[in-house]
Amino acid sequence: MRKAVFACIMAAVSSAALAQSYRRTETGILVTPTAGPVVQLQSYGEGVIRVTEAPSPDVKLPASLMVRATPIAGGFTVSEGPGSVTLGTGSAFADVDLATGKVRFRDAAGKPVLEQSGPPTFKPVTAEGTPWLSISQQFNRGTDEGFYGLGQHQFGQMNYNGEDVELMQHNMDVAIPFVVSTRNYGLLWDNNSITRFGDPEPYTYAGAPDDRLRVNGGSGWTATYSVKGKTIATRQEPTIQLQYLEDVNRWPAGTRKPDMQSTVDGLHVTWEGTVTPRNGGLHRFRLYGSSYFKVFVDGNEVLDRWRQNWNPWYHNFDVALAAGTPHKLRVEWEPDSGYIALLHNDPRPEPDRHSLTLTSDFGRAVDYYFIPGSSMDEVIAGYRHLTGKAPILPKWAYGFWQSRQRYETQDQLLGVLREYRKRKLPLDNIVQDWLYWPMDQWGCQCFDPARFPDPKAMVDEIHDSGAHVMISVWAKYYKGLPNYDALNGIGGIYERMSNPRPDEPKDSNYIKWMYLDWVGPGYFNAFYDAYNPAARDLYWKQVREGIESKGFDAWWLDSDEPDFHSNISPAETAYRMGPTAIGPAEPYFNSFPIVHVDGVHDHQLVDKPDVRPFILTRSAFGGIQRDSAAVWSGDVASRWDNLREQISAGLNFSLSGGPNWSHDIGGYTMEPRFQKPTAADLAEWRELNTRWFQFGAFSPIFRSHGENIKREIYELSPTGSPTYESMVWYDRLRYRLMPYIYTLGANSYFDDGTIMRALVMDFPSDKKTWDIDDEYLFGPAFLVAPVTEYKARSRTVYLPAGTWYDFYTGRSTKGGQTITAAAPYERMPLFVRAGSIVPTGPAIQHTGEAKGAPVTLNVYTGADGSFSLYEDDGTSRQYLHGQYSRIPLKWDERTNTLTIGGRAGSGYNGMATKREINIRWMRPGSPRTLSFDAKPDAGVTYTGAPLTVTMR
Known part of the structure; x- marks a missing residue:
């Protein structure tokens, strides 16, 4: 092998000087420039190229916590140009200047798309007395491209070109160092510390x-x-x-x-x-x-x-x-x-402000991945190739969730579930939030017997009703509990959290202020060290024995930024988080959520290998989608401005590779005037919840949650009121659309799809879409325009090119223009793109009902279109082995025919061999009011063989 490599190098290099500048490796090339850092390029398949730049060649990088893929031997080309060497992967090329080490990336056609603006910077820093580097790299100085992703941020920003964003885990902010460009490439910055996009200097x-x-x-x-x-x-x-x-x-x-x-x-x-x-x-x-x-x-x-x-x-x-x-x-x-x-x-100088610049406080080297694609979807697919596929969630996760902070007793929780069923309001998941344990036993992984006398019986009743139950499980422990001591015994507890420093004041007010939590009199507490494999094993053992054994379906991993103590500084957080099992805390500041969530997910798969895990997590890091996890936007406030900010937060999180995202409908905490409202304040509170609920019905995960007052539909407003009727209507609509929505969930795995889509993803050549932060696509068909202003009864909506149908009235409008859309109290503007095929189902109370029931295909004519209806058993992992049903659907505008293709997949347990499929045609210029139960225009019996239906 060594002789072959040496011969290859000698054949490619035209002079002895150049031969010393780079060498081919098994997975790429290693370049030693005349001046500048050592540069290593590696091929990771799918056109992905990893770049590592270090001040010296002997730098050893720790294993990535984000990236699961490994470099590929072969399958790339190495060629030499004047003063440069190129690594080619077929879909991308990386040129390295042999004098400076500067790297430039070109797409498959050879067009430059990303280029370093200069050498990286390395500044010596220390963490817990050990040497590290502060690192920074600028790309594409003075660019006009659009930048998206970076996780979830609460600033109302959409296109990050010209913006500054700090990537630091927080209750409401999620740090994912992945950027997607309108030039159809992504850059994954493999660094775990606090990182800044934009201005390299901290504010x-x-x-x-x-x-x-x-x-x-x-x-x-x-x-x-x-x-x-x-x-x-x-x-x-x-x-x-x-x-x-x-x-x-x-x-x-x-x-x-x-x-x-x-x-x-x-x-x-x-x-x-x-x-x-x-x-x-x-x-x-x-x-x-x-x-x-x-x-x-x-x-x-x-x-x-x-x-x-x-x-x-x-x-x-x-x-x-x-x-x-x-x-x-x-x-x-x-x-x-x-x-x-x-x-x-x-x-800052305008060219610097309009660049892709990333700066991290601690690192060993500049280490990033260039991910090419022909679209943003392909770029996201490349990101998941590196960090992990997004599994299909259990079907019930896409139904409606009811939660509040918190159900104080077993009877309270069951009473809510019974009321939903009594009122025939669809519900699939009810959530038990924190403090179900005895007040002084946080981390016991147990239930207070006075308030939850029989949690297994509670879970059984929930299951018997067709619903599921999620429970909040924290990484936090009270000092002195047996579970704390067991973890501490294996070095698995962050002891600094509950042990004030010797030089700190001993004043009891100071200790309470800085160390005790907010429960009752306050208690010393600590989180477990999720970087410690033995601690991850023991943490899950404690959860399994105390909680999972009762039959709970899903895990809510709260406060996993980790939020050791609200409102301590980042420096204090890093101190209390250290040392981790793999090193000082500062270099790993942002990565706790991925090792914690990885651990819960992987352990559950060991225990129940054929049951889809499901996790709700407040924080995330690169790769979170691999853990069957949904992320929600944290404890946002009940304000109109906060509602508006959720849209761009969710869109950029989705562009960060995470298909499953959610928010607290109504906002988590109420503004004081809403807690003891005047008549005017009560009217505004109800309208805010109505508008937020409408938005929630067209979010990937549909969940109501919050504190201060009860958040159930029937508690927010009386039966028959506009708020109540609107919420009920959208709750039921969600379930009518379940065949469409569940297919979107499946596509996130099979096609690396994205459910909540920024307009720029589907209309990148239309620059008007680049900055739109208050409307989006829900799958390929729906354009959603939430209402985020009090008393607004209309709003402007930009319709991109094409023909668009008003979902409620069926009226069609030509795109490429901004319109004023009606937004009555009970409805938000909602449009469907011509060429869409939207499958709908019957009225149901939960996703486990009416399996095999007739499905209606709503065909929005005016353009060619396609869809592929997906179904499986909804809970097992057998879809990974081909046990599912895919029915391809294609509308041909020229021939006015709908083709229902042959079923793909081997079928699944409980699948109906015959299926009634109804069809409803929507035509431009011939509006039809929305009606799920109207007589269909056509109908067929589908047995798995192809069928063709002509519109008449």
Whole structure:
């Protein structure tokens, strides 16, 4: 083998100097440039090329936590050009400059699509006393392409070109370092630490010494603390920095209650300053805050938001400021025991701002994967080739879920289920949230017998009703419990979480503030170390023996960012998370959710190899789709602006390779005015829930959840009210559409499909779609336009090219234009693309009903189209062995014929050998009102052989 490699190198290299610059390896090439880092290229199949750049050739990288694929020996070409060497994979080419190591990627046609703008940067850093590198790489400087993905973020951003995004796990933010471009390539940045897309420099506190924004001539912000108009403190503060628990001592005397746990009632704070920028241009600000806050620039309001006090997050605003010109900036805040900080970054040169730049705090090398494709879908398929296929979820997971924070007793939960069945409201999953255990025994993996006397009987009744049950299981343990001690005995507990440092204050208020959790009197607690394989084994053993043995169907893995203690700083989080079993915490900061969820998924497969696992997780990392997992958007607030932000959050998460995404319908936490509402506030609360529910019905996972009040359909508004009737209608619609929706779920495995689709995925050549953040496609057929403004009874909708049908009225409209769509209280705008074939089923109460019932094919004519109806047993993993049914459907516009093709797949247990298929034609210019039970236009009996039906 060595002789063959040497001969190949000598044949390819034209001079001794070039022969020393690179060598062919079994899986690619290794380049040692004249100047610059060592560059290794490896082929991973499907055209994917891995690039590793390191300061020296002896760097050893740990095994990837995201990537499961391995490099491919052979199947690539190596060729030499003037001063460069090229690795070719057929669908992509990577050119490496032999002098500098600069890498450029070209598509199958040879067109450049991604190019390093310069060498990577490596800066020495330390983590727990060990040497690491801070790394950064810029690509495509000055580009006009669109960028998407990066996980899930709550800033209302859609196209990330020109934006800054910090990838750091948080209650509502999911870090996945994967970018998809409108040039049809993806870049997976294989790094586990906190990472920044855009500006490589972290944002600094506005007015800090290292900030280039002078505040009040350098004297800082004028801060005024008052209660009911009476000033209790005025002072100059260098920064607005009350961001974390550690900042409690920054508060002036008299502003917090004696126990330091909360602010005094009625406190109001104002910061004012004349800011003078050193550099002119687009200045970027981030207001980190909770409770009510507003920001004014030169007297103009630029931000007005609210978040629950215990769950602050960032809110972006940009302001164009002239160099040397003073501007007035004011922040108003009602703390209500919340948190706040104002951060800032200076303008960047426009070519740098419009680039693909990734920077990570800790790494061994720059390590990334170039993923080519002819479409965004192919790019996502390539990503899943690297990180894992997305299995089909159990069918019931695509039905309606009811949850609340929380069902306090077994009778409460069963009472809700019985009421749904009594009212004939479809329901497939009911969820038991946290604290079903005795209050002082978090981590016992057990039930409080006083409140849940017979959990197995509870589960049996749920199953007997045709529903399923998910239960919240945390990675958290109270110190001193037997399960804690067992994990600690194998080095599987993060001990720093429940052991204050020797140099910390011993004051009981401080200890409670920084270490005890929020339950009852507060308890010392810790998470298990999911990086430790033995700890993963023991964690699952405890869950299996205490909970799974009762028959629960699915796992809700909450707080797995991990959120050790809300509102501690990232540095404090990293300290408490370390050391992990595989090294210091900082280099692995973002990756806890993938090792934790991997562990639960893989152990369940061992226990029940033919049952589809199902997991709901609050956080995620690259590869989460392989774990039969759905991700939800965290504890978002019950606000119209938060509703709007969920759309772009879900779309970019979907573009990050995760097909199964969800959100708390209605928002998790209610704004205070909704908790004890006036008549006007109650009306707004109900309308907000109505609009959110409509959006939820066309989300991949359809679930209602939240705290403060009961969230069941019949609790939110009386029977017969517009809110109740709208929710019932969309709940039932979801089940009518189940043949379509379940097929989308299956396509996420078989075709690497994406259920919730940004318009740019299907209409990339139409640049108007690139930035649209408030409408999307639900599968190939539906265009969904949620209503996100109070009292709106219409909204503008952009219809891309083609013909579109109003789903409710059947009226057709030509695309390529923006229209004003009707949005009555009970309905949101919903359109179907011509050429769509939408299968619908009967009215059912859960997905296990009416198996083999007639299906209706709604054919939206006006363009050629196709669909492939998928069915299986809904719960087993036999689909992996061919046990399913695929019925290909094709509409030919020229001949007016629908072809129902021969069944693919070997069938499945319980499959009907004969199937009644009804057909309903929708024609442009001939509107027909939506009716699921109207007499069909045609009908056939399908036995698996091909059939053709002509529209008449």
